[in-house]
Amino acid sequence: MLAVQVLVNALVLGCLYACIAIGFSLVWGVLNVINLIHGSFIVLGAYLAWGAYQWLGISPWYALVIAAPLFFAFGYLLQRLLLNRVISAPVLVTLTLTFGLDLILNNAMIYYFKADYRKLTLSPPTGSISLFDVVVPVDRLIATASALALTGLLYLLLRRSKVGRAIVAVRLDRDAAVLMGVDVKSIYAIAFGLGAALAGCAGVLMALIFPISTLTSSAYLGKAFVVCVLGGLGSVSGALAGGLLLALVEGIGSTLIGPAHATTLSFVLLIIFLVVRPQGLLGRKGFE
Amino acid sequence: MVQSRLARYARISGSLLLAVAGLAVSASLASAEDVIRFGAPLPITGPLAPEAVKQQQGYDLWAEQANKAGGITVGGKKYKVEIVYADYQSNTPRAVQTTEQMITQDNVNFLFGAFGSGAAKAASTISEKYKVPTLAATASSSQVYDQGYKYLFGTFTPNDTLTTPLTQIIKAKAPEVRKVAILARNDLFPLAIAQEMEKSAKANGIEVTYFEKYAINTLDHSATLSQIKSLAPQWIFVTGYTNDLLLIRKQMVDQQMRAAVVTMIAGPAYQEFIDAAGQSAENISSASWWHPAEQYAGKDVFGQTSNFVKLFRAKYNSDPDYGQASAALCGALFQLAIEKAGSLDREKVRDELAKMDVVTFFGPVKFGANGQINSLEPPVFQIQNAKPVVLFPDAIKQGEFKLGVN
Numbered sequence: 001m002l003a004v005q006v007l008v009n010a011l012v013l014g015c016l017y018a019c020i021a022i023g024f025s026l027v028w029g030v031l032n033v034i035n036l037i038h039g040s041f042i043v044l045g046a047y048l049a050w051g052a053y054q055w056l057g058i059s060p061w062y063a064l065v066i067a068a069p070l071f072f073a074f075g076y077l078l079q080r081l082l083l084n085r086v087i088s089a090p091v092l093v094t095l096t097l098t099f100g101l102d103l104i105l106n107n108a109m110i111y112y113f114k115a116d117y118r119k120l121t122l123s124p125p126t127g128s129i130s131l132f133d134v135v136v137p138v139d140r141l142i143a144t145a146s147a148l149a150l151t152g153l154l155y156l157l158l159r160r161s162k163v164g165r166a167i168v169a170v171r172l173d174r175d176a177a178v179l180m181g182v183d184v185k186s187i188y189a190i191a192f193g194l195g196a197a198l199a200g201c202a203g204v205l206m207a208l209i210f211p212i213s214t215l216t217s218s219a220y221l222g223k224a225f226v227v228c229v230l231g232g233l234g235s236v237s238g239a240l241a242g243g244l245l246l247a248l249v250e251g252i253g254s255t256l257i258g259p260a261h262a263t264t265l266s267f268v269l270l271i272i273f274l275v276v277r278p279q280g281l282l283g284r285k286g287f288e
Numbered sequence: 289m290v291q292s293r294l295a296r297y298a299r300i301s302g303s304l305l306l307a308v309a310g311l312a313v314s315a316s317l318a319s320a321e322d323v324i325r326f327g328a329p330l331p332i333t334g335p336l337a338p339e340a341v342k343q344q345q346g347y348d349l350w351a352e353q354a355n356k357a358g359g360i361t362v363g364g365k366k367y368k369v370e371i372v373y374a375d376y377q378s379n380t381p382r383a384v385q386t387t388e389q390m391i392t393q394d395n396v397n398f399l400f401g402a403f404g405s406g407a408a409k410a411a412s413t414i415s416e417k418y419k420v421p422t423l424a425a426t427a428s429s430s431q432v433y434d435q436g437y438k439y440l441f442g443t444f445t446p447n448d449t450l451t452t453p454l455t456q457i458i459k460a461k462a463p464e465v466r467k468v469a470i471l472a473r474n475d476l477f478p479l480a481i482a483q484e485m486e487k488s489a490k491a492n493g494i495e496v497t498y499f500e501k502y503a504i505n506t507l508d509h510s511a512t513l514s515q516i517k518s519l520a521p522q523w524i525f526v527t528g529y530t531n532d533l534l535l536i537r538k539q540m541v542d543q544q545m546r547a548a549v550v551t552m553i554a555g556p557a558y559q560e561f562i563d564a565a566g567q568s569a570e571n572i573s574s575a576s577w578w579h580p581a582e583q584y585a586g587k588d589v590f591g592q593t594s595n596f597v598k599l600f601r602a603k604y605n606s607d608p609d610y611g612q613a614s615a616a617l618c619g620a621l622f623q624l625a626i627e628k629a630g631s632l633d634r635e636k637v638r639d640e641l642a643k644m645d646v647v648t649f650f651g652p653v654k655f656g657a658n659g660q661i662n663s664l665e666p667p668v669f670q671i672q673n674a675k676p677v678v679l680f681p682d683a684i685k686q687g688e689f690k691l692g693v694n
Binding site: 114 | 333335337338341471474500501502503505506507508509510511512514515518530531534535538539541542543544560561564565566567
């Protein structure tokens with residue numbers, strides 16, 4: 001029974017990890033920018049959900065609808081006004097820029113929200129469902145479903161819409177896309193905006209599950225990074241596969257050899273992937 | 289034309305020079321005023337930032353109170369208190385550097401220890417080298433004090449003074465508790481207290497069915513908690529900081545884990561834990577070094593414990609916890625020692641600290657030969673109706689231990 005419970009826990013957690021990572025993966029894959037501000041976006045999304053619930057009584061499910069456009073606009077402007085200026089510079093420059101922006105956003109959040117830990121507790125609490133002694137918390141289940149829905153939406157957007165095809169085209173071959181008349185700067189801004197919107201929505205969902213604090217931003221960023229390497233960059237299904245693999249390894253590892261080593265195990269896996277399969281589980285070789 | 293412009297420049301630059309000179313004079317006047325400088329290296333940024341804020345609140349409150357009363361009296365002369373802060377970014381090696389800088393460049397007279405046992409121990413090597421008396425507000429592990437240092441003093445009793453009374457209460461009130469599961473954050477203090485718990489449990493005939501560490505920054509504990517649940521312990525003992533404990537408590541509820549006793553150290557002493565955990569904080573037991581319900585008639589600048597709590601509330605609009613109180617206490621102890629020594633001589637102040645035997649708002653203070661306080665009885669408490677209720681020591685007991693955490 002314990003084995004089934006651990007497996008179920010890992011499946012649910014894997015979807016949450018995918019939710020954390022997907023926006024990060026999109027930005028990395030399309031813009032070739034390692035977006036270090038991603039973790040702080042998630043935390044900001046969590047604060048938004050907390051504030052909306054605490055002060056305005058808006059449930060997190062509606063907060064998702066508010067967060068998506070807000071974060072999209074924020075991300076779009078950030079890319080248009082700042083990142084686009086250095087986008088063709090070496091990767092270290094964009095890395096440093098997002099690092100600096102992350103410091104600013106993170107410290108601004110400490111300043112406004114203080115360093116106290118907060119928790120979004122729904123009343124009445126959502127509780128857990130148990131089936132044959134296997135327990136699944138409802139809030140995680142809903143977050144998982146929302147994560148899957150967001151992932152599905154992004155997949156459809158990239159596959160079916162004109163903008164989505166343009167994003168994929170830019171990702172595959174920037175120069176060819178320019179020749180075909182794609183406005184690359186605007187596509188970059190849209191992709192970054194989408195990444196930010198996904199991070200904001202992830203934050204809203206995480207607010208139900210994890211304590212809210214600016215300090216968790218680095219933990220989110222770390223998970224997003226590992227998931228992307230495991231799953232492969234820029235592909236929607238890759239983030240899902242990476243998230244599930246990471247959660248399974250952590251869950252089984254912490255049951256068999258103890259929770260102190262679960263993180264070590266996941267980073268060992270990361271190194272193995274970097275050496276043996278640098279394109280990740282579902283990433284395709286040959287694209288930057 | 290050119291000449292007049294030149295003359296104007298000359299006038300402007302002249303007056304600027306005068307202004308600068310004036311500033312310099314006033315600055316030297318300010319520093320000529322009698323102040324005692326206390327260095328406080330703190331993790332103002334990084335993961336330990338929330339703890340640094342608490343320390344700072346304690347030091348600032350003491351400095352404000354001391355200065356309000358005119359300052360510290362040294363041989364009939366009043367000295368103002370000045371606290372010099374420096375950020376070591378939650379990075380222990382940097383805490384060591386910062387401490388050295390404070391002594392050699394900032395010319396502090398005395399030092400407060402770095403935060404927690406680990407950093408305080410590392411930085412104490414420096415203050416010992418320069419023979420600067422240091423009061424550590426938040427170092428409890430005995431490994432900090434077994435170095436044979438003469439200039440280091442600490443206001444937290446050893447870790448076993450928290451776990452032993454707790455185990456004894458539970459043994460007396462809940463005889464059905466036969467198995468305990470211990471989960472510890474892999475960090476100096478949380479791990480040390482978990483190891484003390486393991487010893488206390490064994491000494492009291494309680495079987496330790498599970499003892500594991502979790503990594504710092506762990507985002508999910510579901511696998512670990514499922515495993516603990518399958519072992520069905522009557523007592524679940526978890527150590528960590530507020531963030532970890534909130535997450536673990538939430539996941540325990542998610543997994544529908546129930547136990548007769550759930551103990552968490554060191555989050556529940558903080559109001560923010562109770563606020564954030566809400567209903568799930570009920571009946572969680574814990575222990576800490578100080579509690580606002582204590583009643584001591586102190587001989588220090590704060591006097592009664594209730595007076596300290598009142599002043600703290602007025603300044604920060606929240607209840608003080610043991611970390612803030614201990615920081616304020618360190619300041620108050622320096623004040624007592626300096627006034628008694630009647631001198632700013634580090635050697636004399638150090639001797640006064642070593643001899644100290646005084647009741648403060650924090651409780652009776654007396655340091656052992658190793659520099660660690662040995663006069664306190666840390667309170668055991670339980671969250672009941674969203675309030676911490678003191679169960680031990682008997683002198684300040686507020687309620688009875690309640691069984692059952694759902």
